[in-house]
Amino acid sequence: MDEIQPHIRWQNIQDQDLTTEDVQDVLSTVDDDLWVVAACVDRLVNCVDTQRSLLELGITRTNPAVHRAQAAPRIPTPDADSFAGHNQILTMYFNDAPDDAQLCRMRAVLLHRCDRLSSFVQICKDLSTEKGDFDDIDEEWEDDPWAEDGEASPLTPRQKPADPPIPLSDFLAENMLEVACFFASQQQFTALRTLMLYHSATLWPSRFVILDSIPSHTHPSEYRELLPAYDVDHDAEQTPSFNSWRTEQDWVENAEVDAALKASSAVSHMELDLHQSNADATVCMEPLGPRDLTAWYKRRVDAIISSTGILDIALATVQHGASYGVPDLDELGEELSLLSRLVYESPQPHEPQDSQDWTLARWRSMGPAEVVSAYLAHSSPETVAKDITRLVMPYVFVLEARAERTGKSDPGLPTRLLYDYILSAPLPVVAAIFEASKATLPVAHRIIRNDEDVARLALACLYSSDSRTEWSIMSSIFECLPVWEITPGTEDEADEADATIISLGSFVAPSTTRPHCSSFDLMLFFKPLPLVSLSRALDILDVHLESGEILSRWNVGASLRWFLQSANDPVEQRARANRMARRTGNSSELNGKDDWEWLLEDMLKLSGSSENGLKSAFGLLSREEVSSIFFAGLLSSGCEYPPSPCSTISSIW
DSSP: OTTTHHHHHHHHSOGGGOOHHHHHHTGGGOOOHHHHHHHHHHOOOSOHHHHHHHHHHHHHHHHHHHHHHHHSOOOOOTTTTSHHHHHHHHHHHHHHOHHHHHHHHHHHHHHHHHHHHHHHHHHHHHHHHHHTOBOOOOGGGSSOTTSOTTOOOTTSOOBOOOOOSSOHHHHHHSOHHHHHHHHHHTTOHHHHHHHHHHSHHHHGGGHHHHHHHSOTTSOGGGSGGGSOOEETTTTEEOOOOOOOSSSSOOGGGSHHHHHHHHHSTTSTTOOOOSSOOOTTSOOOOSOOOHHHHHHHHHHHHHHHHHHTOOHHHHHHHHHHHHHTTOSSOHHHHHHHHHHHIIIIISOOOSSGGGOOOOOHHHHHHSOHHHHHHHHTTTOOTTTHHHHIIIIIHHHHHHHHHHHHHTTOOOTTHHHHHHHHHHHHSOHHHHHHHHHTTOTTSOGGGOSSOOHHHHHHHHHHHHHHOOOSSOHHHHHHHHHTSOOOOOOOOOHHHHHHHHHHHHHHHHHHSOOSSOSSOOHHHHHHHHTTOOHHHHHHHHHHHHHHHHHHHHHHHTTOOOOHHHHHHTTTOHHHHHHHHHHHHHHHHTSSOOOSHHHHHHHHHHHHHHTSBOTTSOBOTTTTSOHHHHHHHHHHHHHHTTOSSOOOHHHHHHHHO
């Protein structure tokens, strides 16, 4: 009766009530080694000290069985010296001594749990250090007045154990891979590092399953030690050092002993898988080659962007891979860096609903011109110059460098992309770019550094514009243009320049094949012009801008293109003059003699020529004809108090 009493007492103790004293005072008094060891294997508790006492007692009670198995006589066989021969002999022994076989098998389980327990303790210790959890003490006794110099005060705060990420019983019982994946999913990287360090032999083949469990939004700097690295000496993935809590492997853990135990009928029914590998998990036993390593990082980046859209996390992942020597990530890093600038640094729309989702696939599908437009899509006249410098220029320089690497150098790519954007931008933005390209600025600080190109772009943008109201903006563009000191040349040179302008009028005239002359078409026209012709074109532009402002003032505005088209068309000029006199005269905007005289003065000015001899908007009409048109408009207006014609003409002439 006394012999079975410890068994009953042990069975009546619940797991949560079990203590170290119970293990020593109750379980250790049982004489049956097999029953005691089975009881130690059966119990999993959350108290570290109690669990350790269970494991130590169970291992101790398996020692006699190990000694008997090691000392048992071996029956000679023909292949006794081979691995198969030893395996066969051990299997025969374990079949003849089933209790020893079960004890040896359970010893291996207990040793494995000891390793796990050591990892659990280390995890709790690391977490306590990481969080800085210490017991509180009274501030008055923080410095012990009786402590000797250099002696640590007994009242120094003691480190408190941190709460474990999972209960100890679950940590010991659950599949090791599932525990590691759980730590990864919860971003418990302190715990995960310990597992990967001391259980790498079990977990390393499934390392990519664990890495895929880490949330995509987690910054890679938090788990950089777990990322795969490249070993240049072996031209393959770097393999970790397989550490262990024990310096030597136990006898029951030898391959031949393990194989003999599994082959024996005594333990075939025992479901005690030490490593509990997941058959469904992706296992990669061998180190990856460089291409496969690169492919994994690219898949990780795609997963981060598709699931979170956080580009800086994707970029940081690539940067960590590159720092680990993984090849062929430079171009991907460049793309992510440029795309990150677009998403995080470029001006954003004022309305959130106007924002767009950016993916790496969409970025790769865009041409260079589309990328430049995307960078500057929401730039204002106040920011566009800086945005070009900090966003567009780094992008085009990367494109230029890539072209050089592939042996297809294209030095004109940066200016070509910039000019194409300017030719398609609205006038306020164009004006800001020309303001940042004035010849008075240092060349290194200018957006457009070629003065002749500044003139060509301005001419193309202005003469292709349909605007009839933005004269102040157009004038500000003109004020930014270069001025060349052209020495008087031959009459032939002047005639050649004027002929160029006449041909320009024909060029911008609409046709069935080209109803509208675009800024790109005009840029092609102005590109081959020599400096003399460009300077002459700027002089003509000055006259046209002044004329345009006058026409706009009297509500008969015209685009700059009209001045080119009507330069040799007196019918068109006469029609515009009639419209100016009649529309203005019939409006309510003229108040008295002064306004009428102002109108006549402007009409006569438009019939004159500039200091350079360039004709204005009505340059093909004589002053007499313009005056006649004016008075016809005045009479048709039915003005109640018209000014005296003679006094008006005399005041103007």
